Amino acid sequence: EVQLVESGxxxxxxxxxxxxxxxxxxxxxxxxxxxxxxxxxKKGLEWVATIIYDGSSTYYRDSVKGRFTISRDNAKxxxxxxxxxxxxxxxxTYYCARHTTEFFDYWGQGVMVTVSS
Amino acid sequence: DIQMTQSPASLSASLGxxxxxxxxASEDIYNxxxxxxxxxxxxPQLLIYNANSLHTGVPSRFSGSGSGTQYSLKINSLQSxxxxxxxxxxxxxxxxxxxxxxxxLK
Numbered sequence: 406e407v408q409l410v411e412s413g414x415x416x417x418x419x420x421x422x423x424x425x426x427x428x429x430x431x432x433x434x435x436x437x438x439x440x441x442x443x444x445x446x447k448k449g450l451e452w453v454a455t456i457i458y459d460g461s462s463t464y465y466r467d468s469v470k471g472r473f474t475i476s477r478d479n480a481k482x483x484x485x486x487x488x489x490x491x492x493x494x495x496x497x498t499y500y501c502a503r504h505t506t507e508f509f510d511y512w513g514q515g516v517m518v519t520v521s522s
Numbered sequence: 523d524i525q526m527t528q529s530p531a532s533l534s535a536s537l538g539x540x541x542x543x544x545x546x547a548s549e550d551i552y553n554x555x556x557x558x559x560x561x562x563x564x565x566p567q568l569l570i571y572n573a574n575s576l577h578t579g580v581p582s583r584f585s586g587s588g589s590g591t592q593y594s595l596k597i598n599s600l601q602s603x604x605x606x607x608x609x610x611x612x613x614x615x616x617x618x619x620x621x622x623x624x625x626x627l628k
Binding site for chain 1: 554557558564565566567568571577609611613616617618619620621622
């Protein structure tokens with residue numbers, strides 16, 4: 406059974422940094438691209454970033470380019486998101502998702518990030 | 523960027539009814555479309571990909587259709603467990619989601 410478990414969210418002040426992770430199990434992690442998708446409170450879904458299976462290529466939405474870094478450790482089957490220079494508009498639940506490079510076929514339970522002073 | 527517009531934003535239907543949700547892309551996405559279901563307080567779950575292919579384990583009362591810029595999700599014989607929000611997503615050019623449709627029971 407595919408399982409994705411995020412950890413590390415929380416409350417952070419504007420301009421500060423936060424890093425969280427997603428532990429994967431139930432599939433060969435190093436065979437798949439992975440992604441982060443976020444959802445602001447009572448809003449829709451928004452793709453944030455994708456990393457291909459071996460970490461050699463990454464993709465970001467424009468609003469987070471230069472501030473967020475997606476990375477992975479295939480030996481630990483773990484995905485990461487480093488968020489710097491956080492803004493109030495980054496407040497959302499962040500979901501880790503397995504990415505076929507087209508659609509997102511499995512999702513984690515999500516981790517809440519609140520950016521507020 | 524490709525914009526995805528869903529309609530309606532919300533709808534109310536009775537048990538056993540057939541429900542249809544529409545999704546329009548701002549340009550041709552060549553069937554690069556997926557549908558997700560998100561139950562209250564839960565993470566999204568993939569229902570359909572490639573516009574009309576059912577994901578593993580998804581009940582057959584769900585179906586997808588469409589082409590070009592116009593796509594739809596149909597739920598036959600609505601069940602109580604189908605109360606959720608539904609999102610479309612295009613993957614022809616990067617990845618963007620529709621605004622969602624909230625489905626409630628009448």
